[in-house]
Amino acid sequence: MLIEELLSQELSKGLFALYKLDVPPVQLVFQKTKKEFEGDLTLVVFPFVKASRKAPEETALEIGTYLAGHLTEVSTFNAVKGFLNIVVSTDYWLTYFKGVEKQKDYAIRPVNETGDKVMVEYSSPNTNKPLHLGHIRNNLLGFSIAEILKAGGKQVVKATLVNDRGIHICKSMLAWKKWGAGETPDNTSDTACRKGDHLVGKYYVLFDKEFKVQSSKLLEQGMSKEDAEKKAPIILEVQEMLRKWEEGDPEVRTLWTLMNGWVYKGFESTYRTLGVDFDKTYYESETYLLGKKIIEQGLRKYVFEKKADHSVRIDLTADGLDEKVLLRPDGTSVYMTQDLGTAVQRFSESPDLNRLIYVVGSEQDYHFKVLFLILKKLGYKWAEDCFHLSYGMVELPEGRMKSREGTVVDADDLIKEMIDTAREMTLELGKTEFSDPAEAEELYRKIGLGALKYFMLKVDPKKKMLFNPKESIDLQGNTGPFIQYAYTRIRSILRKSELADGYLSWTADFIPEQKEKELIKLIYSFPAVIQEAGNSFNPGTIANFVYELAREYNHFYQDCPILKQESVSRRNFRLSLSAKTAEVISFSMKLLGIEVPERM
């Protein structure tokens, strides 16, 4: 049994015995003892001093005495002010370690086929331009959260909703039709455009340029800015194209299929290097009409209102929000309509779904607030199972990325730069022992991506983060490569030992040192860390944990001889502890989507 549970139960009894206090064990929490005090777990006794009618320190001692008297797992304790520091017996830690050392998946909960099922929607790209830095954060977050939830025992469906239609998609199509001259990813002389998403992105930019030329010309002719932007010939043309698309015009549809195909191929390649994947891909072209039926139902229930201009709206002012349009006067649907539709679709498709997580930037906080509220008003009881995992923007030192100013950090470029940096760093450090160039490249990829992913995931998703392209991402200190390095050092030791061949036996004929105990405690806490990361939808929790583990191992490595340890039992214990640490590092990193190399 977990030591916290043992303590809580006994404490619950103790509080009653001592002070006639009736507190259920779940309400009694112990926290980790701060480094500067002696002890493993700490109880804050302030809440009990009213009942004990004694000074905090005295109360702490009294409780400590009770716990030590009733639990052999408590070896000693001390009280500082209102804090009761409990020292857990080394026997408990060693027994725990013995119990899990050979159990590879000790930290995960097996997925229960009838248990919680959660869908994580992430990535959801537009098919008119390549992925950038912001998408990278989204992708890494979505993937990692999904993996963490899986490890926490949930059934997980990774989903993405591709924004494959609409006026913005038509823009690049029209530009290509006008000026493309048959350029394709295969025949292009522009090397960057061999990747289809970049090719399509180029035409999206061309459209925008022409649009600006035309609208400023109209502006000079004395037209208002608003009108100029509405009347530019190219805008009228693209609107016509969208109309044709919706009618199913074969020529437009063919072009659409062709160009989207290029984009998908490009995305696939980026996804592959990023290591993210999806169980289910939805296309907006197939879902954009969903939702109208729901609007009708809502009208019948008087949740929505049909206005004089024939638009359908919902008044949310009573909830502190605004009036929201759900159907235009001409009966066409809007973004919200569609999102209502897809949500309903997903829950009816899989009735066992009990969580739907949208990984979407914080710019859309309001949208999701409204969406969830409408679903609730429509009477869907699963509305409260919807969750917007809102993450902060990735900012540059100058502020937000702006395509107009050309400050958008392209995903593919960034990945390439990170791999280049890893290569340079490796060569600079003189780590050139890799004869096989393919193996070396594989290593640079692992390091470069490891640095990038760790950098983006260690930050709390809710917070915006800063990325400085000029100072490339660090490879030292609190970074991915730091953790990868700790891992490779362990692997190196294990290769030199006999552990690779199997289990080495040890008996606890020694008293573990503090550094050994710290490692066991971290290994012990890992399952709880996974749960917490899942509950708070925060991969940063895993990142912080694995960093601490690597750091703690480095301390241990620094002053505890392992292979040179003369006592065989202790040597084997240290090897086993090292092996377990490596395993936990590797698994933690996997939850972050980061690979660990065998050597670096």
Add this chain to the structure above:
RNA sequence: GCACCCGUAGCUCAACUGGAUAGAGUGCAGGCCUCCGAAGCCUGAGGUUGUGGGUUCGACUCCCGCCGGGUGCACCA
């Protein structure tokens, strides 16, 4: 203007959800490779947690007011 979010070492981030003397990394100053891998380890300086109040045994954390920054306020997605 209204709504929401955010201000923590020079810089980038933590702080177990209200607990002890607010921790790491980086940068800076110094030290450690004849010893399991120095992408590592150790020491030092660096803070009135934007600011003023309030709540209480206790506040980076909760409440109110200011100051500064961001995002949203489409019949776009």
